[in-house]
Amino acid sequence: MGHSHAFIHEQNLYPRPQRAHQCIYCKSTTTEFKSVEHVAPETLGTETSILPRGYVCTPCNNEFSKVEDIFLNTLPMSMMQFIVTKVDKVGRFPSVHYQKVHFQKTSPNSIKAVSQAGRSSRIAATKLPNGMFNLKTPDLTSTFSHIDCARTLFKMAIGAIAIEQGRDVALRPRYDPARSFALHGGTFPNWLLVEKNVKPRGSATLEWRQLEPLGTGALADIFGVRFMFxxxxxxxxxxxxxxxxxxxxxxxxxxxxxxxxxxT
Ligand SMILES: [Zn+2]
Known part of the structure; x- marks a missing residue:
C-alpha cells in the first residue's frame, strides 16, 4: 500500500465503497440498497453531497423523500424557493399560488402579489431597513411544522457526518436518538432555532461541530434561512x-x- 493511499484512508477523505452495506439511518444491513442518497433534498441544487450506494437503504430513502417533500412544500420554505428561482424550467419568470394569494415575478427583482379573497387589497407591504419587504396578509397562513423541518435537518446532518467523518462515526450510539427522530418523527429533547434575518440565496449548506453543553450542533442554511439545532x-x-x-x-x-x- 502506497503512502498516499494510507493517508487518504486514515483521514476518511472519501467513504470506502468496498464495505458491506449498512444504512446510516435504520442501521439495517439486510434490506435493499438500490440507490445513492443526496444528503440534502435534490431540489436544493445539484451540488449537494451524495452518499454512495450501500449507505442508505431503499425504505429509508423512500421515507425521507416524503419527509423532505412535506418540509419543502410548507410556507415559508416553498416561498423561499419561489423567491430564489430566477426563471422556471421553460425560461419564464416563476409564479406560484398559495392558499388565496397568487405570486408572479414580473422582473428579476420584483414580485406581484394578488389576493383572490376579495375586491379590496388585503396585502400590505412594508419596506424594511435591510432593503427587504415584509408582506402581511390575512389570506396566507404559515404551514411550517418545526417537527417536519427538524426531521429533514437531522437527516441532512447525519448524512453530512457520514460524508465527512465516515460511516462509523455516523453510526455511533450517540446519534441513535437523532436517527430515530429523523426516521419516525415524534419529539426530540433539544431545540431548533431559526434566524429571523433571512438573506435569500439559491442553495443549501450544512456545517456541524461539537458544542457544549449541546453535544453535536449543526447549522444549516436552506435558501438563506439559517437553522441551528x-x-x-x-x-x-x-x-x-x-x-x-x-x-x-x-x-x-x-x-x-x-x-x-x-x-418569544
Ligand atoms: Zn435504512
Whole structure:
C-alpha cells in the first residue's frame, strides 16, 4: 500500500465503497440498497453531497423523500424557493399560488402579489431597513411544522457526518436518538432555532461541530434561512442556548408538537 493511499484512508477523505452495506439511518444491513442518497433534498441544487450506494437503504430513502417533500412544500420554505428561482424550467419568470394569494415575478427583482379573497387589497407591504419587504396578509397562513423541518435537518446532518467523518462515526450510539427522530418523527429533547434575518440565496449548506453543553450542533442554511439545532438529547433542565436571543431567532422546543415558536 502506497503512502498516499494510507493517508487518504486514515483521514476518511472519501467513504470506502468496498464495505458491506449498512444504512446510516435504520442501521439495517439486510434490506435493499438500490440507490445513492443526496444528503440534502435534490431540489436544493445539484451540488449537494451524495452518499454512495450501500449507505442508505431503499425504505429509508423512500421515507425521507416524503419527509423532505412535506418540509419543502410548507410556507415559508416553498416561498423561499419561489423567491430564489430566477426563471422556471421553460425560461419564464416563476409564479406560484398559495392558499388565496397568487405570486408572479414580473422582473428579476420584483414580485406581484394578488389576493383572490376579495375586491379590496388585503396585502400590505412594508419596506424594511435591510432593503427587504415584509408582506402581511390575512389570506396566507404559515404551514411550517418545526417537527417536519427538524426531521429533514437531522437527516441532512447525519448524512453530512457520514460524508465527512465516515460511516462509523455516523453510526455511533450517540446519534441513535437523532436517527430515530429523523426516521419516525415524534419529539426530540433539544431545540431548533431559526434566524429571523433571512438573506435569500439559491442553495443549501450544512456545517456541524461539537458544542457544549449541546453535544453535536449543526447549522444549516436552506435558501438563506439559517437553522441551528443540536443532534444529541439534552437534559430537560437545559435552557435554550444562551448565546441566542428571541429577538434574533424563532426558538422551537422539539419536545413539543404544538405550533411554535415556543420562546418569544
Ligand atoms: Zn435504512
Amino acid at each position: 443540536g443532534l444529541e438529547p439534552v437534559e430537560p433542565s437545559t435552557p435554550a442556548p444562551e448565546s441566542t436571543r428571541a429577538a434574533d431567532y424563532l426558538i422551537f422546543d422539539l419536545r413539543r408538537t404544538d405550533k411554535g415558536p415556543h420562546i
